[in-house]
Amino acid sequence: MxxxxxxxxxxxxxxxxxxxxxxxxxxxxxxxxxxxxxxxxxxxxxxxxxxxxxxxxxxxxxxxxxxxxxxxxxxxxxxxxxxxxxxxxxxxxxxxxxxxxxxxxxxxxxxxxxxxxxxxxxxxxxxxxxxxxxxxxxxxxxxxxxxxxxxxxxxxxxxxxxxxxxxxxxxxxxxxxxxxxxxxxxxxxxxxxxxxxxxxxxxxxxxxxxxxxxxxxxxxxxxxxxxxxxxxFVAQFIGENNRLAGELVSHDGEQCVVRLARGEEVRATAVNVGAVGEAVSLSIRPERIRLNGHSEACPNRFSGRIAEFIYLGDHVRIRMEVCGKSDFYVKQPVAELDPALTVGDLVPLGWSVEHVRALDPLQVE
The missing domain is CATH 3.40.50.300 (P-loop containing nucleotide triphosphate hydrolases)
Known part of the structure; x- marks a missing residue:
């Protein structure tokens, strides 16, 4: 080469x-x-x-x-x-x-x-x-x-x-x-x-x-x-990214379990993690999150409250309150958006293990 x-x-x-x-x-x-x-x-x-x-x-x-x-x-x-x-x-x-x-x-x-x-x-x-x-x-x-x-x-x-x-x-x-x-x-x-x-x-x-x-x-x-x-740093700098802070509970091969601040547990892909008990940052892209019925098969399921709809022509960004975070974003093509959703609704959402990455904790500069 x-x-x-x-x-x-x-x-x-x-x-x-x-x-x-x-x-x-x-x-x-x-x-x-x-x-x-x-x-x-x-x-x-x-x-x-x-x-x-x-x-x-x-x-x-x-x-x-x-x-x-x-x-x-x-x-x-x-x-x-x-x-x-x-x-x-x-x-x-x-x-x-x-x-x-x-x-x-x-x-x-x-x-x-x-x-x-x-x-x-x-x-x-x-x-x-x-x-x-x-x-x-x-x-x-x-x-x-x-x-x-x-x-x-x-x-x-x-x-x-x-x-x-x-x-x-x-x-x-x-x-x-x-x-x-x-x-x-x-x-x-x-x-x-x-x-x-x-x-x-x-x-x-x-x-x-x-x-x-x-x-x-x-x-x-x-x-x-x-x-x-x-x-x-790369996850935050390239594209939109939801970041959840937590600590490592267990690590088994390519997967790990991370506990968030309020006690929720997330099963994630282990990419760049330290020892059990250490801080971890989870990264999930907004377009990888499934809402309502689409979330039923997801191993990581939570509920979130809709705070705001931001229309961008071909897709909609939905700002939600999820796992104690008020700026958790879900991105959906307009064609797939459920027209019945309104601000204030509490909806189930989820994501798969391969779409949530456990990374180093974000350094505060």
Whole structure:
């Protein structure tokens, strides 16, 4: 497998003041042709890691390899890496075509080659008719397309994107997510993408690395990250999550029993638990909870009071009071919602053992 690794971070650390580590001990292999997203809250180390790979930051310790070669002493322009930023960074005094030609002329290409590549890059992002316009005459979405084409025009083996869609409105952003994803599939280039938007990460990536406090908490394909979080931070950060605090009563192989604060017992999948008697955090996704008659076959059954309905078009979020928690959410497709339910109703609800995960207790920061 080693030969399909394009980038390797080995024991990489970064500190700006010699004391606090922004990136603690990063060991990460990025595969050729994959779309890897670095996801995490502000200050988690994801952008710093990207900037070290680009060459705009230097690691305090450790080594970064690209195709087996150490990058530590190589300046950014010699790394064969394309970059796309949130602010586009286009040259305002150059036309679209001139912006795209720039990275090629810097590399000493002939005029014929340059014109051929610029033409190809423009049609790739569907901007053929905009070649003679200036960035100021383009919309945000068009400017971002030009920035994308400019990062791809010299056919780098690696493209880095730092929050590239952050400035766009929701609809355009979602359109561009799919466009970048399809472009990646077509070109087979390796993409490392930074975002704090978990929906974006889940939509676009082959794998997602979740950063928190300078460390990768989990790296996995989107579905696995969502359905099978390794710890409470990942469960809380990715998607909606109901969290119940309790203590471990018993642990038998893959299953365990957890007692909640008011004495209720939950049978759960044991993922990341300590010894019997220690604190545990239970994680249950809102869409995995069954209401009324649908809950009869569930091994974990309780009753809850309906506090609020939140309509979101295709589905409804129901806020309930369950097991002493006033913000326990159930998510149901509109088509499956029982129209007789009203605020104040006491209803049975339940969930299966494989959909409740026993994880580490949430650290209070």
């Amino acid at each position: 080693a030969n399909d690794v394009l980038v390797s971070f080995r024991g990489v650390q970064k500190s700006y003041d010699g004391e606090t580590l922004i990136v603690k001990d990063l060991n990460l292999d990025i595969r050729k042709g994959e779309f890897l997203t670095l996801l995490g809250p502000s200050g988690s180390g994801k952008t710093t890691s990207l900037m070290m790979l680009a060459g705009f930051e230097t690691p305090t310790a450790g080594e970064i390899l690209l195709d087996g070669r150490s990058l530590n002493k190589l300046p950014p322009h010699k790394r064969d890496i394309g970059m796309v930023f949130q602010n586009y960074a286009l040259f305002p005094h150059m036309t679209v075509a001139e912006n795209l030609a720039f990275p090629l002329s810097v590399r000493g290409m002939s005029r014929t080659d340059i014109s051929e590549r610029v033409k190809r890059a423009l049609s790739m992002v569907q901007l053929d008719s905009f070649r003679n316009r200036y960035p100021g005459q383009l919309s945000g979405g068009q400017q971002q397309r030009v920035a994308l084409a400019r990062a791809l025009v010299f056919e780098p083996q690696l493209v880095l994107m730092d929050e590239p869609l952050g400035a766009l409105d929701k609809q355009l952003r979602e359109h561009m997510q799919m466009e970048i994803k399809h472009l990646h599939q077509r070109l087979g280039v390796t993409v490392v993408y930074v975002t704090h938007d978990q929906g974006e990460a889940l939509t676009m990536s082959d794998r997602v690395a979740v950063f928190h406090q300078g460390e990768i908490q989990q790296i996995a394909p989107p579905r696995e990250l969502y359905e099978a979080p390794h710890n409470t």
